[in-house]
Amino acid sequence: MKKLSFVLAAALLLLSINSLFAQEAAGCPEGLWTNMSAELTAACAGELAGTVVTMSGPFVDVDEVKFNESIVDFETWTGIDIQYTGNKEFEVAIRAAIEGGAAPDIADFPQPGLLKDFAGQGFVVDVSTFLNADHLAANYLQSWLDMAQMPGPEGTITAGVWNRFNGKSLVWYSIPAFEAAGYTIPTTWDELTALSDQIVADGSSPWCVGIESGVATGWPATDWMEEFMLRTTSLENYDRWSFPNTPEDRLLFSSPEVKAAAERLAEVWFAENYVAGGREAIASTSFGDAPAGLFRDPVTCYMHKQGNFITSFFPEGTVAGTDYGVFYLPGIDEAYGKPFLVAGDIYAMLNDRPEVRAVMDFFSRGESVRAWLGAGGALSPHNDAQLDWYGSDLERSIAELVAGATSVRFDGSDLMPGAVGAAWPQQ
Secondary structure, X not given: OHHHHHHHHHHHHHHHHHHHHHOOOOOOOOOOOOOOOHHHHHHHOOOOOOOXXXXXEOOOHHHHHHHHHHHHHXXXXXXXXXXEEEOOOHHHHHXXXXXXXXXXXXXXXXXXXXHHHHHHXXXXXXXXXXXXXXXXXXXXXXXXXXXXXXXXXXXXXXXXXXXXXXXXXXXXXXXXXXXXXXXOOOOOHHHHHHHHHHHHHOOOOOEOOOOEEOEOOOHHHHHHHHXXXXXXXXXXXXXXXXXXXXXXXXXXXXXXXXXXXXXHHHHHHOOOOOEOOOHHHOOOOXXXXXXXXXXXXXXXXXXXXXXXXXXXXXXXXXXXXXXXXXXXXXXXXXXXXXXXEEEEEEEEEOOOOHHXXXXXXXXXXXHHHHHHHHHOOOEOOOOOOOHHHOXXXXXXXXHHHHHOOOEEEEXXXXXXXOXXXXXXXXX
């Protein structure tokens, strides 16, 4: 009995010591941030040390490790403990948690459509009620702020802050093949068309395209369609098509705007010899195998449009900057600028306490993803993120391309109802 009492006493002592350490706060580096919320200011002063903020999202395995590494400094500076739980079935888990009254303080939504549902039901805190408006305006391209606006029970709210993203408006190309043929990087749509025509005239195909993906076959085609929607009509029309506030406001697939975008897509996919293997190969070629033609000798295609994740499907040993490069898919109509299609993560606040507000303010700043940029696998939407934070030359070059965008919009198919046409019949 004495031995058991001694063990319990020792355990309690250790817990007390750990608690004391957890409540310590080193303080935020002087001058690190401006336009801080009252809560972040308090956190940096150590006034919220010892508090806990729970968070859930889809980050697991390596991504979960990278996320946790990105918050270590903030936890040390403020003494706030951010407890993250990752779940591969995040959408199911977060719905059960929220509807069951056990919502985490913060949730990471990789698909804003689900967040929009919860915002409409009143579960989401409007972060514009405490985040400094000048800070948000200075630190995000307006498009990011626009995409965070969602209907709440009593009007539009800012449903969260964007923290990391992946770029989609990218064209990968064979550097050796371009150099051997004397081709140059196109910066306008007319130049891209002229280059494609020249490649055909020289006896090859400009594009490698594949949309096969098992039960998800076709998703790369949705990305292409979204690219053309962004380049041939307004952002307002893109939003009405992909993310309307009401069924009555939706832009039908049969609308002139959507048809025009589809026709421009057809000009690329169905033009004679534009796609390696011809149009019949598009549906049967796996999206991961599609860029293989860039690395054959001789190449069977010169360009491949896909998000920055596609490099994991490139042949082992290929090197960015030597074997392949990347450029921005040019705009078509000057009226619509230089749009960039993205996917990414918006962090929403579900419980309102000072420490949660402080963490949300932190997530609205580039420092919150700095370690992740260094480790690789993320891009920052924050204007205060520095290019020299990127550990990968390739990701740094993509960040530079995105910095030149005049607008960004989220992947449309991730915004629409799960079964397009089921919830809101299209005509």
